[in-house]
Amino acid sequence: MRTSWSDSVANSASENAAASGSSGPRPTRATYIPPHLRNQPPSSDSLAPPPAAPSLGNDRVGYSGPVGGSRWGGGGGSRPDHGRSGYGSGGRGGGGWNNRSGGRDRGREREVNPFGDDGDVEPAFGEQENTGINFDAYEDIPVATSGHNVPPPVNTFADIDLGEAVNQNIRRCKYVKPTPVQRNAIPILLAGRDLMACAQTGSGKTAAFCFPIIAGIMREQYVQRPHGGRTMYPLALILSPTRELSSQIHDEAKKFSYQTGVKVVVVYGGAPINQQLRELERGVDILVATPGRLVDLLERARVSLQMIRYLALDEADRMLDMGFEPQIRKIVEQMDMPPCGMRQTMLFSATFPKEIQRLASDFLSNYIFLAVGRVGSSTDLIVQRVEYVQEIDKRSHLMDLLHAQRETEVNSKHSLTLVFVETKKGADSLEHLLHVNGFPATSIHGDRTQQEREMALRSFKSGKTPILVATDVAARGLDIPHVAHVVNFDLPNDIDDYVHRIGRTGRAGNTGLATAFFNENSMSLARPLADLMQEANQVVPAWLTRYASRVLHSGGKNRRSAGARFGGRDFRREGSINKGTEYYGGNSNSGYGVPAGYGGGYNPAVASAWD
Numbered sequence: 001m002r003t004s005w006s007d008s009v010a011n012s013a014s015e016n017a018a019a020s021g022s023s024g025p026r027p028t029r030a031t032y033i034p035p036h037l038r039n040q041p042p043s044s045d046s047l048a049p050p051p052a053a054p055s056l057g058n059d060r061v062g063y064s065g066p067v068g069g070s071r072w073g074g075g076g077g078s079r080p081d082h083g084r085s086g087y088g089s090g091g092r093g094g095g096g097w098n099n100r101s102g103g104r105d106r107g108r109e110r111e112v113n114p115f116g117d118d119g120d121v122e123p124a125f126g127e128q129e130n131t132g133i134n135f136d137a138y139e140d141i142p143v144a145t146s147g148h149n150v151p152p153p154v155n156t157f158a159d160i161d162l163g164e165a166v167n168q169n170i171r172r173c174k175y176v177k178p179t180p181v182q183r184n185a186i187p188i189l190l191a192g193r194d195l196m197a198c199a200q201t202g203s204g205k206t207a208a209f210c211f212p213i214i215a216g217i218m219r220e221q222y223v224q225r226p227h228g229g230r231t232m233y234p235l236a237l238i239l240s241p242t243r244e245l246s247s248q249i250h251d252e253a254k255k256f257s258y259q260t261g262v263k264v265v266v267v268y269g270g271a272p273i274n275q276q277l278r279e280l281e282r283g284v285d286i287l288v289a290t291p292g293r294l295v296d297l298l299e300r301a302r303v304s305l306q307m308i309r310y311l312a313l314d315e316a317d318r319m320l321d322m323g324f325e326p327q328i329r330k331i332v333e334q335m336d337m338p339p340c341g342m343r344q345t346m347l348f349s350a351t352f353p354k355e356i357q358r359l360a361s362d363f364l365s366n367y368i369f370l371a372v373g374r375v376g377s378s379t380d381l382i383v384q385r386v387e388y389v390q391e392i393d394k395r396s397h398l399m400d401l402l403h404a405q406r407e408t409e410v411n412s413k414h415s416l417t418l419v420f421v422e423t424k425k426g427a428d429s430l431e432h433l434l435h436v437n438g439f440p441a442t443s444i445h446g447d448r449t450q451q452e453r454e455m456a457l458r459s460f461k462s463g464k465t466p467i468l469v470a471t472d473v474a475a476r477g478l479d480i481p482h483v484a485h486v487v488n489f490d491l492p493n494d495i496d497d498y499v500h501r502i503g504r505t506g507r508a509g510n511t512g513l514a515t516a517f518f519n520e521n522s523m524s525l526a527r528p529l530a531d532l533m534q535e536a537n538q539v540v541p542a543w544l545t546r547y548a549s550r551v552l553h554s555g556g557k558n559r560r561s562a563g564a565r566f567g568g569r570d571f572r573r574e575g576s577i578n579k580g581t582e583y584y585g586g587n588s589n590s591g592y593g594v595p596a597g598y599g600g601g602y603n604p605a606v607a608s609a610w611d
């Protein structure tokens with residue numbers, strides 16, 4: 001059974017509590033225990049010193065610059081490195097796995113089973129029930145890749161060598177087959193390539209970047225990290241725009257890395273830093289972070305990025321918009337992270353406007369662009385409705401909708417409604433209105449304390465308050481089961497935000513409904529909204545088409561540029577860089593119905609709701 005987000009948060013909290021209460025011996029940081037050795041069952045040779053790794057020398061301590069030799073060194077193997085100097089130990093043939101036991105096992109006793117099962121091994125791939133994703137629709141999903149030497153996609157998890165421990169966790173998650181983005185992205189990442197991936201909301205992007213990172217770290221044999229002092233040296237950094245999303249990624253990564261020995265830690269603002277520091281001191285391989293708290297830790301020299309070899313930006317377009325870009329540049333370019341080409345960089349989002357692609361290319365080296373079209377489980381299954389509602393009538397109209405839902409029991413414990421508003425004040429006052437009118441509602445926005453935010457989400461997820469009023473802080477990434485209805489009470493200014501908001505429903509095979517209240521205030525969205533709905537085979541009201549045609553030639557900021565459909569297209573193909581180079585490889589399809597990132601639609605408005 002899938003653990004819910006709020007359950008996961010609760011599990012994570014109790015896990016932290018258990019960890020901090022543990023009386024077990026604390027490992028000294030002077031001895032680095034490779035992740036794959038940390039969770040091995042004790043064996044007769046467990047006290048034997050690890051065999052020396054002949055290719056490793058002191059030059060592997062810390063970042064030594066783009067010199068010819070392998071910084072990462074290790075096992076050789078068959079993985080092509082495509083010119084990435086210093087990349088990769090191990091190979092895809094399985095020879096890179098190190099199953100030796102030995103060394104100190106600092107994680108084993110403390111590791112809480114994130115699946116809440118008794119550790120039973122799930123049936124082999126293909127024998128399990130799946131989690132509801134409509135796999136039959138997969139064959140029709142348009143996929144486009146561009147870049148040099150694109151590794152071919154795989155069809156099954158068994159075709160990918162992620163190691164037995166990760167495979168067991170995939171089975172525990174009840175993932176039967178890789179989703180299209182996973183089928184394509186995982187081989188690319190295992191081949192050591194940088195990647196910009198654009199795939200629909202709810203299509204499994206988190207696992208697409210987590211699996212290769214975990215497998216990559218497990219393949220590393222004896223990476224020596226600098227020691228002494230209080231600075232920690234993670235090997236992978238996953239950045240995301242909100243605390244809740246970072247927490248969710250952390251929970252997912254902990255599931256995927258269960259019993260692999262790979263240690264995942266999350267840091268984000270609004271939570272006590274001392275607790276996070278204590279957690280870091282226990283060791284960290286993968287650091288999941290929001291940018292603000294990470295910068296704080298970097299400035300305190302409690303974290304160094306010197307040893308980073310995997311950098312993932314989830315919701316990458318948001319991370320590189322005007323609100324976040326300076327912080328991201330600081331983290332990636334001005335601290336001690338190895339430069340692009342000396343680390344593996346992966347950017348994921350459901351939307352990738354051209355402007356952001358251009359910015360993002362600064363962080364990437366010889367990268368592959370991947371666009372995965374509609375995952376049959378997602379927008380096809382979201383019914384989109386748009387209603388003309390005057391500003392003054394919105395509140396009563398919403399309550400009418402909710403009343404009607406109550407009648408049909410749509411708003412039950414297992415049928416949640418997420419209402420998006422533009423401002424924090426608006427969220428507070430709408431929550432209050434619903435409350436006094438007898439609707440069980442709560443709210444989440446950036447002015448709430450972290451504790452209040454977490455409580456609100458828990459209460460929503462559990463069905464205690466099945467209506468959540470939210471600002472855009474909840475628009476991206478959150479994987480909340482049973483969200484049946486998303487209401488855009490206030491439409492966003494940017495069509496990409498609309499895409500992410502409605503993507504909170506219709507996830508992983510479930511159906512969903514998205515209702516938008518449209519009026520004169522949302523006029524700039526008329527055309528992209530009408531186009532988006534048409535692409536997704538939705539009924540577009542005649543009045544919306546009329547509004548859309550009025551702004552057709554007015555060049556609004558959300559204007560979608562011809563040929564750059566939904567941002568599912570590599571901006572390098574527009575001829576702005578690398579002219580004359582053939583970028584397309586693998587499958588290429590034009591014109592997918594990916595409701596993702598309009599080419600001309602970037603709105604650099606800073607959303608105050610973000611962390």
Ligand SMILES: Nc1ncnc2c1ncn2[C@@H]1O[C@H](COP(=O)(O)OP(=O)(O)OP(=O)(O)O)[C@@H](O)[C@H]1O
Nearest residue numbers: 131175177178179201202203204205206477479508
């Ligand atoms: N191979 C798979 N088989 C079945 N379910 C899967 C698979 N991969 C991921 N899922 C499930 O699909 C859901 C959506 O995944 P995830 O949150 O990673 O989507 P996403 O693409 O990151 O969405 P968003 O764009 O909204 O951030 C999750 O509940 C996840 O557990």
